[in-house]
Amino acid sequence: MLDTQLIAFLIKKYLHNELTTEESLLFREWLNADAENVKLLSELETADKVFTDLSIYNRIAERQKEGTKLTALTEKIKERTRQDEKQPKPIRARSKRALNWIKYAAAILILFSSIYVYIKQTSDVPYPSENHSTHFSDIAPGTNRAILKLPNGKTIDLDNDADGIIADNTTISYADGRKIEIANSSAPQNAIVTLEVPLRGQYHVTLSDGTKVWVNAGSKLHYPLHFEGNQRAVELEGEAYFEVSTDEIPFIVKSKNQTLKVLGTKFNISAYDERKEIITTLVEGKVALGSENIQEAPLVLTPGQQSIFNGKRFSKTKVDVEQFIAWKNGQFYFDGVSPEEAFSQLAKWYDIDIVYEGTTPKFEFFGIIDRGKNLSGVLDILKKSGLNFKLEAQGTHRKLIIQDEQTY
Amino acid sequence: MDERKNYFDRLQKGDEAALDYYIKNNIQTLTFFAYKHVRDEQLSEEIACDSFVKLWHNRHLLKNELHLQNFLFRVTRNACLNYLDKQKNKPVLDYDLESLTIADDNDINRKIIYAEFLKLIYDELEKLPKQQALIFKMSFLDGYSTEEICDILKTSKNNVFYAKSKAQATLRLLLKKKKFELYSVLLLAYFYHP
Numbered sequence: 001m002l003d004t005q006l007i008a009f010l011i012k013k014y015l016h017n018e019l020t021t022e023e024s025l026l027f028r029e030w031l032n033a034d035a036e037n038v039k040l041l042s043e044l045e046t047a048d049k050v051f052t053d054l055s056i057y058n059r060i061a062e063r064q065k066e067g068t069k070l071t072a073l074t075e076k077i078k079e080r081t082r083q084d085e086k087q088p089k090p091i092r093a094r095s096k097r098a099l100n101w102i103k104y105a106a107a108i109l110i111l112f113s114s115i116y117v118y119i120k121q122t123s124d125v126p127y128p129s130e131n132h133s134t135h136f137s138d139i140a141p142g143t144n145r146a147i148l149k150l151p152n153g154k155t156i157d158l159d160n161d162a163d164g165i166i167a168d169n170t171t172i173s174y175a176d177g178r179k180i181e182i183a184n185s186s187a188p189q190n191a192i193v194t195l196e197v198p199l200r201g202q203y204h205v206t207l208s209d210g211t212k213v214w215v216n217a218g219s220k221l222h223y224p225l226h227f228e229g230n231q232r233a234v235e236l237e238g239e240a241y242f243e244v245s246t247d248e249i250p251f252i253v254k255s256k257n258q259t260l261k262v263l264g265t266k267f268n269i270s271a272y273d274e275r276k277e278i279i280t281t282l283v284e285g286k287v288a289l290g291s292e293n294i295q296e297a298p299l300v301l302t303p304g305q306q307s308i309f310n311g312k313r314f315s316k317t318k319v320d321v322e323q324f325i326a327w328k329n330g331q332f333y334f335d336g337v338s339p340e341e342a343f344s345q346l347a348k349w350y351d352i353d354i355v356y357e358g359t360t361p362k363f364e365f366f367g368i369i370d371r372g373k374n375l376s377g378v379l380d381i382l383k384k385s386g387l388n389f390k391l392e393a394q395g396t397h398r399k400l401i402i403q404d405e406q407t408y
Numbered sequence: 409m410d411e412r413k414n415y416f417d418r419l420q421k422g423d424e425a426a427l428d429y430y431i432k433n434n435i436q437t438l439t440f441f442a443y444k445h446v447r448d449e450q451l452s453e454e455i456a457c458d459s460f461v462k463l464w465h466n467r468h469l470l471k472n473e474l475h476l477q478n479f480l481f482r483v484t485r486n487a488c489l490n491y492l493d494k495q496k497n498k499p500v501l502d503y504d505l506e507s508l509t510i511a512d513d514n515d516i517n518r519k520i521i522y523a524e525f526l527k528l529i530y531d532e533l534e535k536l537p538k539q540q541a542l543i544f545k546m547s548f549l550d551g552y553s554t555e556e557i558c559d560i561l562k563t564s565k566n567n568v569f570y571a572k573s574k575a576q577a578t579l580r581l582l583l584k585k586k587k588f589e590l591y592s593v594l595l596l597a598y599f600y601h602p
Binding site for chain 1: 424427428431432435436437439440443444449452453457458460461464465474477478481515517518520521522524525526527528529530553554555565566568569570572573
């Protein structure tokens with residue numbers, strides 16, 4: 001005879017990846033005993049059946065938990081036992097069977113103790129290290145940092161403490177009024193400068209028309225020192241949030257092959273190179289989107305709408321905009337985002353490579369997390385979703401390894 | 409384990425409180441187990457109740473807790489099979505303990521393991537705090553947005569997200585090889601009480 005409760009318990013622990021070594025051996029023992037057991041386990045893992053049955057189980061349980069239902073059932077059972085007591089009809093038992101059972105129990109006991117001895121002997125041997133990677137425990141978050149590339153090729157490391165820079169005709173200054181020295185002041189007013197924000201960085205810039213741009217980690221914004229004529233045009237690589245000042249002259253943002261045109265509004269564009277799609281999210285106002293690749297009439301977004309451009313076609317959905325602009329308010333905002341999405345944000349903000357040990361986990365993250373936290377603080381929160389992480393450094397590369405569940 | 413042994417001894421001595429204990433801990437799983445055979449909730453419950461009556465009458469013959477568990481499932485299974493046979497106008501088999509103690513019946517063992525497994529998962533869902541359960545229900549069944557849930561429950565977005573994360577961790581084992589849509593389906597099923 002088999003302790004079904006024990007096996008059920010072991011299966012649950014196995015699926016939760018919580019088996020101790022002893023339990024793991026016992027579990028294997030059961031699994032190997034019969035090919036049908038393996039089948040049962042794979043059924044549980046594929047979950048389809050479990051979903052259906054769990055809902056049935058739930059319905060039954062809820063029914064029996066309602067009010068005094070359980071008490072009523074218990075009373076009914078007892079009532080019947082009393083009635084039947086008058087004419088008892090016990091079932092015959094054969095003692096031979098009992099003997100069989102004791103043999104099983106003894107076998108299990110022996111198995112248990114031998115496993116224990118086996119583990120005792122082997123577990124003290126240290127595992128040899130297989131690679132030269134070192135572990136490290138934490139990474140500080142990104143900060144305000146960027147470099148400014150001038151038309152003459154000069155680069156300026158921008159002040160980390162400053163609250164962004166302001167373009168003002170021929171000069172550039174920090175928000176607190178300090179002037180930034182631009183050696184070659186003979187550069188034409190419409191000369192293009194590049195604000196380059198590295199990984200683990202972000203920066204805020206005010207353009208000559210008063211438009212405010214927050215540039216996210218690993219992004220570049222190309223813009224003129226001064227907007228001239230009847231066009232306000234900038235070019236974005238990566239991600240930025242724009243608050244475009246209202247003007248009759250249209251404001252144009254080019255990102256890869258997407259062109260966005262507005263008069264005055266607030267929106268976020270995410271157009272990182274490694275991603276196929278360009279995601280534009282409108283907070284306020286109205287924008288028109290087009291591309292040199294397509295002939296169709298421009299796609300118009302209204303507040304709360306988001307467009308996804310795959311290079312060939314635009315699609316439009318309604319979204320909770322807050323999660324797409326949270327980064328500029330100093331937050332990671334995960335409302336059911338995929339691990340790939342969440343980790344790509346962490347990769348940029350903490351300058352780490354993401355490595356999946358095994359398959360990419362299939363579930364969603366929920367949480368609002370302060371971007372000022374160290375990496376470990378963020379990971380602690382993500383662990384609530386049931387994932388495990390490991391940090392490793394190899395040379396200058398720092399890797400966040402997302403650990404797979406135990407594979408059997 | 410001591411507690412379980414204690415209840416087992418008390419049952420054998422004819423203590424009805426011990427019977428209460430076994431009913432409380434097993435009736436859901438047994439009813440489910442019966443339902444899988446007969447596909448009728450009312451009938452499943454009847455059969456499960458009968459199994460406890462049989463347990464009471466045969467308590468002297470049980471060797472231990474393990475034997476007791478198997479006894480409950482096996483008399484339930486036999487009662488279901490009898491019912492199904494009756495439906496087909498077949499002669500009724502009388503259950504007896506001999507057929508119930510055959511050790512090599514691995515198929516029924518797996519069915520029992522499966523039912524016990526569901527019980528464990530269900531118990532885990534039951535452990536979730538009420539507020540968390542409510543948040544799932546609102547977001548996955550009623551389709552409320554995060555903001556709406558915050559308004560109605562007067563709670564912060566972080567609480568809502570935390571609740572969703574906790575549930576996900578709890579249900580994680582079911583998500584191993586499934587996409588998220590199925591997870592939503594589960595929550596729908598879980599909170600739908602007709």
